[in-house]
Amino acid sequence: MNIINDFLPYLHLCPFVFVFLTGACILILRMIYGNQLAMVSYAITLAVGFILSIISLLFDQNIEKDYIYGESLLNPGSFDKCILFIMLFVTILITMSSYKYLEKKKIKAPEFYSLLSWATLGAMLMVASKNLLIIFLGVEVLSISLYVLTSITDYDAKSSEAGFKYLIMGGLMSAVLLYGVSFTYGFTGTFQLDTVKHILVQEQYNIYGIKIGLIFLLTGLLFKSSVFPFHFWLPDVYQGAPMVITSYLSTVSKTAAMSAVYKLLITFMTLKDVWLWPFVFMIIFTMVLGSCMAFVQKDVKRMLAYSSMVNGGYMLTGILSYVMNVQNIDQSTMLIFIAIYNLGSVGLYNVLSTLVKEKSEDLPYEQLHHLKQFSKLGWFTMVIVMFSFIGIPPLGGFVGKFLILSDAIDSSLMPLVIAMIISSAISTIYYLKVVGHISAENQSATISNKVRSEKTVGYYFVNVVSISAIVIAPFVLKYFLNITGK
């Protein structure tokens, strides 16, 4: 009993520890077994570790503690825990959809899964902490893992190029972020965002340096969330990265960045006169220009890169509406949108990963033809996900968009509402284009069928989860939202 009581203050660290250990375990397994183990066993290791992490995450909630170790550093609230849950779950799904793809790509590197674990650890740190330094640490852990993962295919020049570009730009922006952190620390004397907020309320605008710090902080995080003027890395990296990593970039990485931006905005709410309108314009550009650019793409992966940028714009709209009107708006809107976007994307990339060729990561629209004969389930998943992204009523995507729009109206952010509607309308075109191409049945059937990889249990599982998440989300989320406490 005593031991358990001693252990209680550290219980909230369990999810992180498990994720970290999973990565380490995979490397140890590699050391023990050499090349004997198939990729699927590493994937299973990762999944088991992550499931443990999820369990400890859920378990932690019911325990009352007098003293929590490192409370100021890592102490996720219920909202953060929901985000963590989504991220862990999505990573498991990505892992399940990955091993066959990796075999096809001849990536026989278990480090892939270690890096994936540690990238997730970084993302979790970004979500769970309210300490600027820990957030920065998370950003770095996430980014460095992703630089490697992006360029993990050694024979593909595009992949290496993408990784290199990501590294250079990410490095630059890490510097900017760190600069912002140091500015903030210099003028407030603390890394704790709560304290910063407290100081801002008390001092009433008098600290100019903190405003400069805010600009740098915001820039660094908006780069991660690929908001308009900092989005240039996005299509190149998405296109060059292996499909599984593209999936990871557009889901977990994006979610973590959004979560960090959300915390930043909450903290700097009192300074909203400074950042609000530039920020609103950036979101507007993100949504409208993003969808315009997605419209003209000829490659599905590039199109989806811009699509994820646009969806990021929607998320930021939701976040901003909440931040502007904390009393009246529920956090659940963000959760719903993020959950449905993530699960939909995972299903989508899961199907696409079976369609890319062995040697090249490019995916022109024509390569989608004949999906219906290849896999009925995959076709159905794509259709459902696309319809959900468009926002066709009974599906989850509609619910998410609708809630965000109504929240934005409640917070009287009309420019964002209009921009969101315009970009939604434009997005219909390119999403439907995908639906048209996957349903086409005219040419190049034999060629593209050959390069398609086998369908595995993971493939079916991810598709089914994705479809059911989108279809039944509006009903199930009611229960899910009770966890958040509002």
Place this chain on the structure above:
Amino acid sequence: MDQCIDNQHIYIMLGLIIVMPFLGSIIQAFYGKSLQVVFGETYGRWLSGSLAFGFVGTSFLLACNMFANYYMFSKTDPLSVRLTYFHWINLEQLSIPFEFLLDPLSIVMTLLITGVGSFIHLFSTGYMSKDKDYSRFFTYLNLFIGFMLILVLSNNLLVMFVGWEGVGLCSYLLIGFWYQDLNNCRAANKAFIVNRVGDFGLLMGILWIGYLLFQQYGAKEIPGFGLVEALDPRWFSYDIIFGLIGEVVHKYPEIITPIALLLFIGAVGKSAQFPLYIWLPDAMAGPTPVSALIHAATMVTAGIFLMNRMHIIYELSPVASSVVALTGAFTAIWAALIALKQTDIKKVLAFSTVSQLGYMFIACGVGAYWVGIFHVLTHAFFKALLFLGAGSVIYAMSHEQDMRKYGNLWKYLPVTSSTMIIASLAISGFPLLSGFWSKEAILHSAFSSTFPSHILGLETSQWVGWTGLIVAVLTAIYMTRMTVLTFGIPFTNGEERWKTANYDSDHHDVEPYDREESVHISKSEEKYYYSSNIFSAASVDDHQHHLNKNHIPQESPLSMTLPLIVLAFLSLFGGYILHQNHTLESLLSQSSGPVYISKELLHNHHATLDVLLYLSLAASFIGISGGVYKYYKGMPKKETKQDHLWPSLDLWMKHQFYFDDAMQTVFGKMLSRISFGFYKIFDQFFINGILRLIVSMTGYVGDGMQIFQNGYLSSYIFLMVLGFSIMVFFMSIMLIFGGNL
């Protein structure tokens, strides 16, 4: 109105009567095909047909049980119960429950629908036995029965409207049952669209009534008292309407005529009266049992039912009543003239139906509403029989419908011909057969009534009465013509006629313009083909034609002859049974008896009445003997020729006095031109133009942004730094202006 007699029992029974056909339809729709897979082709079909018949038959038996329990032995005070099943629309100021009314009118109609319906289902199991879409046919047919029951049983104008539209839908589906033939689809479209015209009027009328009552009796803000709630906001329910409408009309006498006329437009559409009758002849494109059930016996009488249901409104408006009577009389004579010169056996029957429906409207127009229902019943017997008989003939003659190629079928089809002769005698008004009684009742009520108004010094009722007599003569002539041509006249040149007929020509009576249009649908026409050609349709069945010189007609199977025999029995004695001791009149007097018209108006003594019996007998005999005299030697020479060689008057009659063509020109062609213009201007130019503009603008913006996406790291970093600087710049401006931009 409500009586407390074993309500629970009636509640369940009525629910079952209505649910049964829907259940059958659902089972047919989902399991019809699988039955054929599981039990094999033959047994599966047998099972599927039996199920379809079984559900309607069960409904019929339940209705009979109910009728026997509550109506047969309680002539003095027939039951009238209102049964609410669930709330359909429930607003603060408006409540529309899904409620049904069980009264003599609705139970009589229910008996008719389920009774005749089940016989026709039985007939169809034989007639459709070789069709590949066997279960689809019964899906529609069962669904039709269900909607028709909702129509007649509802206690609420809007619920009735649900049934009204539902039967329209089923009619559409069944006319276009053989959808692979373009002409059938056109006929179906035509029926649906023409009916929509009527339905629009009906809906306007319904909403007007509801609005009127709401305005008068709805919740009101009375100064000093606050809001006064309405007691029962079921503004569309019959009991509420009939309870309040008299008072409203007393206040605003002018408002009732337009309402009545709007309702009548609905009836005109559904019951195929003069301007809107044009869909019914083309509706013969559907399978023959459908023509018998929907386009003769039940659905087309919905208009008469509406007149009866809403008779209080018509009693309050003499103007509308005279419009009803005159429209009926005009349609009766118009369609009878056209029927004289038709060569397609089903078209003769179709125009005959239009003409007989005109008769029923005469009765409703002169205030004898129950007589309309009387004729609905007898007409259902003999016209269903005629259609089924025609179906049997067509079945025996390998789907040949041209009467000029029939003849001498008496020898081959004894049951069919004897039953059909009974039916045609009945419709011709042969004494003591069922048509005689109802026709006599119509003429009697017309001549004895002084109800609606005066035209040129003579009462409207007299006008329509004399027209009715003339139509009686015409009816007898064309029915005799049809019978003689089909069953009589053994030989021309020593051989039976189908052996000498010319098979080069299309036997299907397709009019020239139709044939042209159905053959060439060029690409240019294709795009507005649906808008321009919906009004042109011909009665063509989609199936193989094997009629040749060596054909020997065979009598139909028992499943087809049994309904014929039953209906022949009803055609013989049905009218007498219903008329004897004023059975039907006393039964219907509660629901269809006059409320506002005085008895003196309806029961005047007129000089004609003394000799009316002789007049109508004379009409019948003149007609029958005239027909026999003209046709007993065979088809007159001039009617065997090609269409364009006919004398001009005959040609006019054959072509419906070109009324249908004129309607097609005006509405089909001209309207489609106008619509095409609107399509070009608004749709193509404005809306599409705006869309194209938006799309191309999106493309330009995207392409423009692509310039920056050039793949060079240095340029990306430059742009990001530029963006960062602009952001900083704006934030500094915000800082300076304190956010008051």
